[in-house]
Amino acid sequence: MSIFGSIMSKIFSHPAAAPAPSAPSASSDSAPAAAPVPSAVAPAAVPDGVPAAPTTASPVAATAPAPPVDVAAVLTGMASKNPEALHWQTSIVDLLKLLDLDSSLKSRTDLAHELSYAGDTSDSASMNIWLHKAVMTKLGENGGRVPDDLKA
Template sequence: MSIFGSIMTKIFGGPAAAQASAPHAAEAPTIAAGGGTGLGGPSGSASSAAVPTMGGAPSPVAHDPVAGTPEGVDVGAVLQSLAERSGQSLDYRRSIVDLLKLLNLDSSLSARQELARELHYSGDTGDSAAMNVWLHGQVMRKLAENGGRVPDDLRQA
């Protein structure tokens, strides 16, 4: 799975997020006949799919069973809940490194450079400060494009 796909899965939860992060999924989302989405068990019935949980509490995720993608996920609420439970002081609202740490994903320079390639960064990946600022903004933009509700305090100018 791609790094951005992993971010989607951590925030949106489950196989629907993985489908949403696939190339062109936002343009033409489909669910395979016979229930190949992995939702709801062997039959693949979206109607029986459980809402992902965050430490036992329901996640603020609402799945659109027709499109197979999470719709209306409150990205800010998910991240805030994760931050409260992490016990760490992370600046995930502005830092891609801290965002990746919050999601328990690899935050190394090589992982961020790979994420930059995935998201088509055209700048110098050796300039990690500029790349990091761009990455955070682009990740938030892509989360919004894939159905997430991203509050203004998570978006960068």
């Protein structure tokens, strides 16, 4: 698994990554609404001779995107249970430590290559700043809700 894949897995599969209280009620509302709509549409579509419309609508409703994971809330919760004072909001090293992942220079260099870092990997300070923002941005692109101040 890629390093970024490991980061995503640790955050998105964490028990605190469960949808926010408002999201389940929206999902609950959507699920019952989705079931009656195809049933209501199916009888109307059958006489029209277009049974494919309800069949197509049903899978689309079933594959609605999952609510975004609140990345900051998950990480804040993890940090509150960690005995070490980790500054995951600004430090890629601390973020990796919080997720119990390898935070070595080699691992961070590999992550930089994975995320297409174009800078000099021997300038670890610049690379680390870029990595933190790139990871947060990619988490946002992959289903995470990340505060704007943590993204690039």
